[in-house]
Amino acid sequence: MKHSMTRLNRSILAVAVAGALASVAALPAAAQSSDSGPRTAWGDPDIAGVYAQYTTAPLERPEQFGEREFLTDEEFAEVENRRLTARELNFESDTEPGTAADVHYNLDQFALGANEGVSSPNRRTSIVTLPANGRIPAALPQVAERRTANQARTRGREYDGPEFRSLTERCIVWSSTLPPILPGGYNSNMQIFQSPGYVMIQGEMGDPRVIPTDGRALPENLLPQWNGTSVGRWEGDTLVVETAGFRRETAWRNSSEKLHVTEKFTRVDEDTLDYAFTVVDPETWAEPWGGVYPITEMENVLFEYACTEGNYGMANILSGERAREREAAAGQ
Amino acid sequence: MTRIPNTAFILIAAVICGACASDEADGDTVEFPRTAGGQPDLSGVWQAVNTAHWNLEPHVPGYPVLLELGAQFAVPPGPGVVDGGEIPYLPEARAERDRRFANRLTDDPEGKCYLGGVPRSTYMPYPFQILQNADDILIVYQFATGTRRLFVDGAEPAPLDSWMGWSNARWEGDTLVVEVTGFNGQTWLDRAGNYASAGAKVTERYTPLGPDHLQYEATIEDASVYSRPWTIRMPLYRIVDEGFQLLEFKCEPFAEEKVYGHLRKPGTEFPEEVRSQ
Numbered sequence: 001m002k003h004s005m006t007r008l009n010r011s012i013l014a015v016a017v018a019g020a021l022a023s024v025a026a027l028p029a030a031a032q033s034s035d036s037g038p039r040t041a042w043g044d045p046d047i048a049g050v051y052a053q054y055t056t057a058p059l060e061r062p063e064q065f066g067e068r069e070f071l072t073d074e075e076f077a078e079v080e081n082r083r084l085t086a087r088e089l090n091f092e093s094d095t096e097p098g099t100a101a102d103v104h105y106n107l108d109q110f111a112l113g114a115n116e117g118v119s120s121p122n123r124r125t126s127i128v129t130l131p132a133n134g135r136i137p138a139a140l141p142q143v144a145e146r147r148t149a150n151q152a153r154t155r156g157r158e159y160d161g162p163e164f165r166s167l168t169e170r171c172i173v174w175s176s177t178l179p180p181i182l183p184g185g186y187n188s189n190m191q192i193f194q195s196p197g198y199v200m201i202q203g204e205m206g207d208p209r210v211i212p213t214d215g216r217a218l219p220e221n222l223l224p225q226w227n228g229t230s231v232g233r234w235e236g237d238t239l240v241v242e243t244a245g246f247r248r249e250t251a252w253r254n255s256s257e258k259l260h261v262t263e264k265f266t267r268v269d270e271d272t273l274d275y276a277f278t279v280v281d282p283e284t285w286a287e288p289w290g291g292v293y294p295i296t297e298m299e300n301v302l303f304e305y306a307c308t309e310g311n312y313g314m315a316n317i318l319s320g321e322r323a324r325e326r327e328a329a330a331g332q
Numbered sequence: 333m334t335r336i337p338n339t340a341f342i343l344i345a346a347v348i349c350g351a352c353a354s355d356e357a358d359g360d361t362v363e364f365p366r367t368a369g370g371q372p373d374l375s376g377v378w379q380a381v382n383t384a385h386w387n388l389e390p391h392v393p394g395y396p397v398l399l400e401l402g403a404q405f406a407v408p409p410g411p412g413v414v415d416g417g418e419i420p421y422l423p424e425a426r427a428e429r430d431r432r433f434a435n436r437l438t439d440d441p442e443g444k445c446y447l448g449g450v451p452r453s454t455y456m457p458y459p460f461q462i463l464q465n466a467d468d469i470l471i472v473y474q475f476a477t478g479t480r481r482l483f484v485d486g487a488e489p490a491p492l493d494s495w496m497g498w499s500n501a502r503w504e505g506d507t508l509v510v511e512v513t514g515f516n517g518q519t520w521l522d523r524a525g526n527y528a529s530a531g532a533k534v535t536e537r538y539t540p541l542g543p544d545h546l547q548y549e550a551t552i553e554d555a556s557v558y559s560r561p562w563t564i565r566m567p568l569y570r571i572v573d574e575g576f577q578l579l580e581f582k583c584e585p586f587a588e589e590k591v592y593g594h595l596r597k598p599g600t601e602f603p604e605e606v607r608s609q
Contacts, residue, residue, distance in 0.1 A: 040465065041368055041369075041465070041466045042368065042465075048465075157600070157603070159597070160596060160597040160600045160603075161588070161589070161592065161593070161595075161596040161597070161600070161602065161603075162588040162591075162592045163585070163588060163602070163603060163606045164603075170584055170585070170588070171584050172582055172584055172585070191481075193463060193465075193468070193470045193481075194465060195375055195463040195464050195465045195470075196375070196465070197375075198375075198463055200463055200470060200472065202479060207477040207580065207582070208472045208477060208479050210461055210463070210472055210577070210578060212577070216575070223579060225579065225580040226580060226582050227580060229577070247609075248609075249609060301481065302481075303491070303492065303494070304447070304479075304494040304495060304496055306446075306447055306494065306495050308444075308445055308446065308476075308584050308587070309441075309444075309446045309447060309495060309518075314592060315592060315595060318592055318595035318596070319595050321597070322595060322597070322598075325597070
């Protein structure tokens, strides 16, 4: 039981220390080897927990910041003020149940708990830190060709059946659960479970990755999988996870099946890990890119998500399209 | 063939598992692995090898659910895994089981790629991996990429109903006892329509038999469905292939035509090119 609402009260203090922490996990810095953090009973660094992966920094750096990685004290105070105000608003229940105004994501009303949406202070101007301008490199020309070919393959059939709908609508993968893991709009939480020789990482909406940490290399000739295949190792206090062997259809940010992801999980304080990632895909980007953001421990457990079991959205999308077709036919 | 690995271990196993055969020794390693805390270390990849996923009760061979599927999808025979042979259904519940069997092609949640529930996930024909540390245990099932966290010494009630239930576990000697409640009543127990309701309480027992074998038992209490609690028993086998890792089995794509086919655009068919992706 690490914390609950006390996080709000502590955040002012956290502002003061954040500056010192902010420089810890910049990419592409070498792994930190402090060897000083908490340990599991069998001696590995202890990074287990359930974490919220929300953060205030945008994925790409707004251009006005140029190559500046960190906010000034003044800018940061403003971001923190917004962050804390937004959190308080999440728990206001001043709308009348049963009215249209009441239909919104009020976290308290939906019993999502005091932890939903927590985030650690983040002084960074963007999640992306590599390249130095904080912007995702332009995709290679062949990416547009790939996309065009894919779109041509399904054009006009997008609503015929479920198979050409998006992977998230089909409960297959999310950008908040794939490696690399990015903050998502909701249910942006993950569990890290450790046992001797393994780390299991699961996004709330996604699939478990059971990652061996015995030092084995990624096998060659990997069978393609939606989430790839992951192996891990400890470098000092940092868990380093390498993932490759994606299916062509996973296409994270239009990447190819050659995508290789390196993730680094490093504890920076009692409640916070830094999550850093680098992606390499010679068929999508001319250079590697990556970033870092804090993930924040919660006292909640990760509850079963059961996406496909309750996927009324897909049924509604298809039946809505059938209704539209019937209306169009009747109108002719 | 059978060696005496450890007298105390055999005594414990005999008390807990009177119906189990004594285990065969594998080479020289006859001790079940243990954690630093002294408990059996259940970590590893396990799988049941029986026909319980077809039918928990004793069953003769049966026709495939669609005749054109032929012999390779026919139901193989099995002696059943239920103590006493038959599930003690109340009369109306047995009729409901029979109705589910008749409608199994459309109604069995396995066909829709829905989470298997407990105990069914244990004996589905897929491997599952147990991760264990001093405090907690996590089980990852290959089918439908299901997971369960077992709260060792946990006593909190289920906060909500779910497919896999809420698992509080404790050690009784060398047996891991897991009490599972908080079900949503939508899971089945096998492909033959056997079922429990949302009010079921499942008590699982995992007991080491030998270095690569566990005895698995599950007692199911559900007064709205059965006349008394009943128990299934079966061994679980460790997957010993070197470097074995669970491969991802995202079954959603394979169930889409079954679940959403009735909403497909009239005059169109499942695009065959998708099958070769």
